[in-house]
Amino acid sequence: MSEADNQATDILLPSAEVAVFSRDAETLKNAGEIRHDWRFARVSLDVLEGDVETSIQTYAEREAPDLLIIQTDDINDAFLERLDALSGYCSEGTAAVIIGPVNDVYLYRNLIDMGVSDYLVRPVQKEVLCDVIAKTLVNRLGVSGSRLIAFLGAKGGVGTSSIIQAMALGVSELWGQKTALIDASGGWSSLSVGMGFDPAGTLREISRMVDKGDENGLKRLFVEQGERLSIMAGGGDALLDPTISPDQYERFLDFLMVKSPVVLADLSGAEPVLKKLLISRANQIVLVATPTLTALRFARSLIKEVADLRGGDKNDVSLIINKTGMAKSYEVTPHEIQKALEVAPATSVPYLPALFLGHESNARQILSDKEGLEILKHSLLPVLKKTITVASDGYPDEKSEKKSGLLGSFLTKKK
Ligand SMILES: Nc1ncnc2c1ncn2[C@@H]1O[C@H](COP(=O)(O)OP(=O)(O)O)[C@@H](O)[C@H]1O
Ligand SMILES: [Mg+2]
The missing domain is CATH 3.40.50.2300 (Response regulator)
Structure with a gap:
């Protein structure tokens, strides 16, 4: 053969x-x-x-x-x-x-x-x-290889999980790409809240299944939403217990990468060792920060560490500034952000409590909310275009592959 x-x-x-x-x-x-x-x-x-x-x-x-x-x-x-x-x-x-x-x-x-x-x-x-x-x-x-995109928060609460959920819905439903959404945060995952599933699965189970090579068991840990989105139904780990080793998580990724053309990974609540693994392997890294001093300080250090891990290239990091306008007079301007971080924000999302907090238990609402859909189509999804090839009509360009x-x-x- x-x-x-x-x-x-x-x-x-x-x-x-x-x-x-x-x-x-x-x-x-x-x-x-x-x-x-x-x-x-x-x-x-x-x-x-x-x-x-x-x-x-x-x-x-x-x-x-x-x-x-x-x-x-x-x-x-x-x-x-x-x-x-x-x-x-x-x-x-x-x-x-x-x-x-x-x-x-x-x-x-x-x-x-x-x-x-x-x-x-x-x-x-x-x-x-x-x-x-x-x-x-x-x-x-x-x-042709699948694409792994890792979503990282400069710190907790900046909106990483909200943004990855919106992106997963956008890539699968608006772009029609088969997508897997995973979360490396174990018990700290908030995916089940926004995507409405039972958080029964655990990273510990995944670690056992990859050790046994149990692919069917791994498949059962996913819930389907619509025709093209599979979500790892995790979140059941104990908050304070160890979950999975990077080596086991890597084998889980290997399993996933041949099955799904697009894999989006939420790292907002993940342990540093898992963050490091996914940052090294990802095709693109989306870093979410708020336009505030503390978040930007972390963002600057993270961008440096990520670039070091990936051979010095800062271009693989796409910076999203979230919740702009929340405390206008205390915010750092986009110009100052670019100067301090040496990376221009790829996009920004305004502070919209009715959209995000109002629909925290139903992230899909972004698809039926006029303003939400606008943000998704014109601010968020374009950030992923450098990794996921999309035709000019907004649908993936199959021919170009x-x-x-x-x-x-x-x-x-x-x-
Ligand atoms: N653009 C936004 N405007 C208003 N609230 C937001 C926005 N983005 C996220 N949020 C809210 O901020 C909180 C933290 O978001 P979350 O996605 O859990 O952050 P992280 O994953 O970075 O910790 C949530 O209550 C979420 O609804
Ligand atoms: Mg989160």
Whole structure:
């Protein structure tokens, strides 16, 4: 097995479009069920009743997907000729897999020579289809990594947890990205309050499960909110007991990072060792502070320590100034903040007690509050754009993640 084959068996697949054309009820059903497989969270799968003719008609009018799977009842010269015609409508990046009626080595070689990635004999079981799609996509597009964004507070109470909850709702519901929201604060986590779940899970349980390698147990610790947000239902740890070692937490992250394209971690109440681990591993660090002297003093020291941990680069830290206007005459101005911290705030959020304190037990309200939605869309979410690729219409730009022309593509080989 190649490295891609190995990797394809247990990873979150890259963003891609896949279309299946078949007239066989069983194949259509099996293909449709693939959508429930966690590895396919970022794969958009079109399952269509049809054949090579239908696919030619379809892609004469619109762009072909990354992978086309076509089932055919006859494999003869006429079919090969139509396949050739189809390739004229496909771009370089399109791969093709054929499902046919007979097991024939010569035919198989012929198809492979034509640039077809694989040939399967019907009936095709769901698992086989899953594996073939996974391997083809990984070969073509590579494994694209998930993004970890760590949220850190300059000190307690500045609004880190409020902001990460708003961001998680925004990334999952407004940007449509599958997101995991985790909290390294153990018993000090306030996530269950804002997101409305039972804080039964503990970091201690996680530490036991990673030691046992119990992935199903870990999965059960998550609650789903909407279609794309999974939240670690933690918060049940005793406040004063030790929770989890950095080494165990790192294995928990490894488990999570292949399953969720975006992972947001609340570090506002975490122990320093866990903060350090996540700061080292994160793709981006969001640091929340209020425009007050004490908070900014901590922010300045933290930015230095974070930069040291990450090889001197301050650009990975995005500073959010929260609760501006709360005590106007005592606040440090954005200009002074930039001078003192050598980092320009990425954004600021006004002090809005009705929005934040008023909805402390229901963070989702930010999505239905006019002012809240405005802040989320135009002040908060843009801070994450440097890590999460988003198209200009506000939705993630799937195409930009793709590498095209890897290996011999369907079309290139045929020409
Ligand atoms: N922009 C804001 N305006 C008004 N209150 C806010 C704002 N942001 C957060 N809060 C409130 O501040 C308090 C502390 O917020 P929290 O998110 O728990 O902070 P942290 O996680 O940094 O300790 C909460 O009561 C929250 O509702
Ligand atoms: Mg908090």
